[in-house]
Amino acid sequence: MPQDCIFCQIAQGNVAADVIYQDDEVTAFHDAHPQAPTHILIIPNRHIRTLKATGEEDIPLLGKLLAVARDLAEEAGVAQSGYRLVLNTDEQSGQTVFHLHLHLLGGRRMGWPPG
Ligand code: 5GP
Ligand code: ZN
Numbered sequence: 001m002p003q004d005c006i007f008c009q010i011a012q013g014n015v016a017a018d019v020i021y022q023d024d025e026v027t028a029f030h031d032a033h034p035q036a037p038t039h040i041l042i043i044p045n046r047h048i049r050t051l052k053a054t055g056e057e058d059i060p061l062l063g064k065l066l067a068v069a070r071d072l073a074e075e076a077g078v079a080q081s082g083y084r085l086v087l088n089t090d091e092q093s094g095q096t097v098f099h100l101h102l103h104l105l106g107g108r109r110m111g112w113p114p115g
Contacts, residue, residue: 002047007099011045020075025061026068028104037107038076038083042068048100051089069104078106086114 002008009015011027018030020040031039042065048054054062066085073079083106088095 005099007043008047028072036105038078040072040104042102049098065102069102084110
């Protein structure tokens with residue numbers, strides 16, 4: 001768990017964030033630079049660099065990230081209108097924080113294709 005990883009630090013409570021959900025496997029918090037009225041990040045507590053670094057043993061964890069996103073979308077009130085989940089993976093996707101995270105975006109109409 002790299003000490004220079006900002007998301008590890010948030011998961012451990014060493015760096016402040018607006019945490020809205022945490023259990024022994026995942027943490028969710030509001031994005032510091034929201035791109036939509038609702039913009040929540042859901043991360044594994046364990047440091048995983050990108051989706052490419054996951055394996056068969058991580059399938060339950062990956063499913064959990066989706067399930068937590070689904071439940072938080074309900075709580076945030078964006079489920080009925082709809083929302084987008086984004087998982088940027090490595091450089092060309094625009095990934096800037098190299099600790100696996102799922103974006104939950106909602107509260108406005110999304111464009112397609114994404115930029
Ligand atoms: P990426 O571009 O890697 O998919 O997304 C990284 C996201 O993390 C960005 O939306 C950025 O605003 C958010 N972010 C980066 N550093 C922090 C931080 O220290 N706190 C919070 N809450 N969000 C952060
Ligand atoms: Zn990390």
